[in-house]
Amino acid sequence: SSVLYVVATPLGNLADLSPRAQEVLRGAAWIAAEDTRHTQGLLTHFAISARLLAAHEHNERHAAEQIIDKLAAGDAVALVSDAGTPAVSDPGAKVVEAVRAAGFKVIPIPGPSAAVTALSAAGLTDARWLFVGFLPAKGGERRRELEALKPVPAALVFYEAPHRIVDMVADLAATLEPGRTLVIARELTKTFEQIHVGPLADGPAWLAADPNHQRGEFVVIVGSPPPAVEEGLPAEAERVLALLLGEGL
Numbered sequence: 001s002s003v004l005y006v007v008a009t010p011l012g013n014l015a016d017l018s019p020r021a022q023e024v025l026r027g028a029a030w031i032a033a034e035d036t037r038h039t040q041g042l043l044t045h046f047a048i049s050a051r052l053l054a055a056h057e058h059n060e061r062h063a064a065e066q067i068i069d070k071l072a073a074g075d076a077v078a079l080v081s082d083a084g085t086p087a088v089s090d091p092g093a094k095v096v097e098a099v100r101a102a103g104f105k106v107i108p109i110p111g112p113s114a115a116v117t118a119l120s121a122a123g124l125t126d127a128r129w130l131f132v133g134f135l136p137a138k139g140g141e142r143r144r145e146l147e148a149l150k151p152v153p154a155a156l157v158f159y160e161a162p163h164r165i166v167d168m169v170a171d172l173a174a175t176l177e178p179g180r181t182l183v184i185a186r187e188l189t190k191t192f193e194q195i196h197v198g199p200l201a202d203g204p205a206w207l208a209a210d211p212n213h214q215r216g217e218f219v220v221i222v223g224s225p226p227p228a229v230e231e232g233l234p235a236e237a238e239r240v241l242a243l244l245l246g247e248g249l
């Protein structure tokens with residue numbers, strides 16, 4: 001009973017709430033939610049009644065104290081965010097850190113996360129990927145961060161909001177190598193789900209081609225950079241050449 005369950009919830013399609021997640025939410029004395037009204041909708045759909053408390057980014061420390069009090073009283077608590085997995089571009093990490101520090105057990109109940117969902121259907125064969133999440137909202141800062149990410153030898157995974165998707169993809173195309181693969185995954189698990197895959201250079205035109213392409217929630221993935229071309233000769237060849245030249249040959 002004195003366990004904090006960290007429960008992943010659907011990204012849109014409610015059928016994605018796993019049987020195990022349903023069981024845990026049903027059994028919890030308290031559900032700590034990012035937005036209690038939003039979570040109430042999910043609970044109503046599954047006819048689950050539980051007491052809700054708010055645990056969002058502006059009250060996470062206070063929420064952690066409340067949750068620790070419930071656990072100390074012997075109650076099981078479930079932590080959820082609005083969509084997907086808590087602590088992935090969402091509140092939750094501070095609560096988990098505090099609950100662990102207080103000596104209580106934390107059990108994850110895995111389920112959807114938009115990043116992994118998009119990756120699973122993107123068809124990228126890149127061995128590595130880096131979760132970036134949301135880039136800075138301001139263009140200058142965003143482009144500076146992209147310059148820093150450019151040489152990272154991995155696919156880059158971003159989250160973006162609809163009102164910034166056009167500017168963000170324009171910055172990707174202007175900053176990163178145009179031949180890199182671009183994946184725009186929108187409305188995952190929902191009615192208008194769409195996964196576009198093409199060269200990064202064509203991204204802005206794809207978004208402009210149809211206003212619907214700019215609507216909804218987005219995961220954007222850019223494939224790994226092209227392999228670095230060795231500049232000049234390999235180090236060993238340089239050394240031998242220097243020796244030979246030094247000997248006047």
Ligand code: SAM
Nearest residue numbers: 011084085088113114159160187188217218219
């Ligand atoms: N915790 C969530 C997870 O595990 O994926 C992420 C929460 S973050 C605040 C919300 C962002 O996730 C959205 O702006 C969007 O970038 C992405 N996202 C969430 N649901 C999505 C969906 N159905 N389709 C595409 N992207 C989605």
